[in-house]
């Protein structure tokens with residue numbers, strides 16, 4: 513894929529993770545479905561999606577502003593890597609990301625900066641150490657050689673957000689898969705509906721937790737126990 517500058521002004525690139533390690537979600541079509549059906553958006557929020565194989569998939573039209581960093585979308589390009597745990601991203605993904613970002617950087621004559629979603633939100637997205645992967649300085653300028661050799665970690669534990677009936681998306685799908693792994697019956701659709709509430713409550717009851725149907729730190733900790 514060779515990158516061409518869109519007409520709209522762009523001065524920053526934001527990096528994201530999909531918050532899922534489920535191979536069934538390693539496909540921009542799945543992310544697009546979540547964003548269109550669950551969020552009611554016109555298209556997937558990201559411009560690029562990078563699979564674990566290193567394949568780069570095109571998302572939203574580059575001429576359109578992304579829906580990816582609440583309040584910080586204008587003038588940006590949004591790239592999402594499939595993954596949740598920092599050590600589960602692949603070297604191929606990092607190589608593909610580095611190649612793509614170097615193409616973008618060259619197209620803008622090194623006048624744009626690269627950032628993690630975490631810099632403008634209280635999330636740890638994109639979880640991996642993107643500054644090392646892309647060779648960024650503290651302003652987000654590409655100044656060093658990339659290091660795509662290892663999957664460096666930042667803070668994976670904070671990728672477990674508080675989930676309740678208003679939640680949807682990859683984190684909910686991850687929750688549903690975890691509940692299934694604990695023997696509960698429900699579908700993995702990324703929507704926190706009645707079925708998911710019931711499964712959460714059953715799980716909380718079985719594990720001696722407060723039965724409120726809200727997935728916070730205690731419930732996540734219990735879910736993450738084998």
Ligand SMILES: [Zn+2]
Nearest residue numbers: 528529629637
């Ligand atoms: Zn993000």
